Amino acid sequence: MFRFRLALLVLVLGLTGSMFAADDKVVHDKAVTFFVTSDSHYEATRNLDRNDRNKVTIERMNAIPGTPWPEKLGGGSIGKPMGVLVLGDLIDLGDRKDESALMWRHFETQFGFDGTDGLLKYPLYEGWGNHDGPPIGKEKFGFSLQLQLKHRNAQRKKAGRISNVSENGLHYSWDWNGIHFIMANLYPADKQHAKVRYSLPWHDPQMALQFIKDDLKANVGDSNRPVIIMSHCGVDTDWWHPEDWAEFYKGVKPYNVIAYFYGHSGTGLRKWKPEGEEKPLDCINTGQTEKGFFAVEITDKRMRLAYQIKKDPKLLENVEWEWKYLLDKPLTIGK
Numbered sequence: 001m002f003r004f005r006l007a008l009l010v011l012v013l014g015l016t017g018s019m020f021a022a023d024d025k026v027v028h029d030k031a032v033t034f035f036v037t038s039d040s041h042y043e044a045t046r047n048l049d050r051n052d053r054n055k056v057t058i059e060r061m062n063a064i065p066g067t068p069w070p071e072k073l074g075g076g077s078i079g080k081p082m083g084v085l086v087l088g089d090l091i092d093l094g095d096r097k098d099e100s101a102l103m104w105r106h107f108e109t110q111f112g113f114d115g116t117d118g119l120l121k122y123p124l125y126e127g128w129g130n131h132d133g134p135p136i137g138k139e140k141f142g143f144s145l146q147l148q149l150k151h152r153n154a155q156r157k158k159a160g161r162i163s164n165v166s167e168n169g170l171h172y173s174w175d176w177n178g179i180h181f182i183m184a185n186l187y188p189a190d191k192q193h194a195k196v197r198y199s200l201p202w203h204d205p206q207m208a209l210q211f212i213k214d215d216l217k218a219n220v221g222d223s224n225r226p227v228i229i230m231s232h233c234g235v236d237t238d239w240w241h242p243e244d245w246a247e248f249y250k251g252v253k254p255y256n257v258i259a260y261f262y263g264h265s266g267t268g269l270r271k272w273k274p275e276g277e278e279k280p281l282d283c284i285n286t287g288q289t290e291k292g293f294f295a296v297e298i299t300d301k302r303m304r305l306a307y308q309i310k311k312d313p314k315l316l317e318n319v320e321w322e323w324k325y326l327l328d329k330p331l332t333i334g335k
Contacts, residue, residue, distance in 0.1 A: 033079035038087035038263025044099035053290035088232030094133020129232035187233035193241035234262035
């Protein structure tokens with residue numbers, strides 16, 4: 001009997017170790033669910049109806065777990081998200097006298113930080129966009145949104161919610177059940193392209209691409225683990241130069257990047273690759289918070305996602321929702 005119990009204990013420990021590796025390098029059957037939105041553009045004193053429409057969307061995020069996925073994606077219940085990603089243009093203008101700080105307070109009140117301090121019931125992971133203000137120290141009116149993000153990233157790191165933060169405190173990465181996430185903020189380049197002089201210094205990406213490359217080398221390597229990269233801008237943004245798009249692709253090509261999420265320019269799905277390359281990136285344009293958000297679920301076999309959108313985004317009561325932009329992508333995990 002003792003030998004039987006001992007053998008059973010060894011078997012259980014072996015199975016547990018194979019599913020939940022201590023360094024979180026193994027993707028197992030447990031689904032990872034998260035929500036993604038962008039361009040919330042919180043206002044201070046004008047156009048406050050936008051803030052109200054954002055509130056309706058956040059309330060929908062809180063309520064949607066347990067409701068069904070679209071039948072075209074296989075149905076089943078939407079899980080509780082591990083977090084919500086907000087991909088830039090958090091506020092409408094990041095360096096407006098007497099208003100930017102108030103815009104930020106509206107953002108904090110609704111989205112919060114860790115799922116306990118705002119309207120949103122889940123932890124938040126945000127990055128900055130072109131509306132959110134210049135680099136730290138370049139602001140004119142005493143408020144820096146990027147400084148707020150730097151402080152929040154330090155708190156996230158201390159709490160163990162993220163694992164790696166760039167030297168400037170702005171770009172960061174983390175793992176959810178073996179899936180690696182990288183927040184690259186404005187767009188994944190190191191500095192603004194010499195051929196594009198538009199709106200400096202606001203459009204300085206501040207070494208985001210170098211952070212991505214260093215982070216992937218250190219934290220993913222040749223494991224073939226799935227990677228999610230996100231920023232505010234996509235490859236349809238003219239001041240993120242096409243030559244830099246190609247450099248970004250070159251930097252992530254050796255890795256298993258299963259999706260690139262971004263905001264800024266609308267909503268929808270597209271595949272993109274530089275000329276001459278074979279494997280495209282799945283690019284998901286996440287739309288405006290006042291209109292809706294993407295729900296995403298990833299297992300060791302597939303990624304499925306869809307956009308939950310208001311039929312009439314102007315309504316604040318009796319809002320009807322529908323699904324658009326469905327994607328079901330098979331995955332290959334591990335070497």
